[in-house]
Amino acid sequence: AQSVTQPDIHITVSEGASLELRCNYSYGATPYLFWYVQSPGQGLQLLLKYFSGDTLVQGIKGFEAEFKRSQSSFNLRKPSVHWSDAAEYFCAVGRGGSQGNLIFGKGTKLSVKP
């Protein structure tokens, strides 16, 4: 069965520091992978997605993610974090077959120190 693991529940980084949020997936075929961000009390906004091709994917707000099939990982990175990046981040895999819905990881909360 498909699953997504985000090992870090909460991460705190200083403003201006680099960021890496981890995501591991379990999926038999080529995965469709997504990173979403959710500010408190808000809906989810898509940061980036991977379907195929180039394993380094660029997203909005200066985020990027790298797909590594050998490690079953899709880690999210940002070279310099801004205070406004503080939010909850969800990694998700698209469920295959006729059910095109998403399987979410449990999320990683990002706090940013001034």
Add this chain to the structure above:
Amino acid sequence: DTEVTQTPKHLVMGMTNKKSLKCEQHMGHRAMYWYKQKAKKPPELMFVYSYEKLSINESVPSRFSPECPNSSLLNLHLHALQPEDSALYLCASSQESSFSYNEQFFGPGTRLTVL
């Protein structure tokens, strides 16, 4: 227009009330979704509509009743809810539900409190 709108933003209801949540999109998407999200948890899928027909019901209690009047609108009718149903209810849409690569666009959610 790449927006999914949801009304109301907040809703407080008693256990005997009947209320409805509304979701609307004008992106021409043919799949629409209802998710429930408890605090500090990821969204949990409730229902999926594909071409205005219910295609997935994730064993949701009958006190939640979805409706898709047309391709742009999705309602969630609520009746006899329990306090544990208090949560953020998110609506999403995508081009078609049957393809895993379709990204979902989420609305801002309705914060529901059941007293």
